[in-house]
Amino acid sequence: MPPTLPLTHRPTAYTLIELLAVMFVVAMTGLVEESVAHRFGRWTGIGAGAVTLIICVMGGGALLSLELETGQKTIAGAEGEVSRDIPCDCSSI
Secondary structure: OOOOOOHHHOOOOOOHHHHHHHHHHHHHHHHHHHHHHHHHOHHHHHHHHHHHHHHHHHHHHHHHHHHHHHHHHHHHOOOOOOOOOOOOOHHHO
16 A cells, blocks of 8 residues: 655645646647748747747746735735734624
């Protein structure tokens, strides 16, 4: 029987958004490479695919850093502190 890892030591899995982003980058690169190669030749298509790949990866990195930055602000709150107060209208209880 194979050994099982405890829940705290299991490797993390990719999220659906990460997998969709990779699929988008691969599809966009292939689409641009094929269309340019059909019209201008193989090496021009490969170059256009490489440029598209670089642009998509840089754009994805920019969106990821923007998401992480806004997530940090949301967690920290406007004053830089975590608010633990839960607004509640307790008059109806």
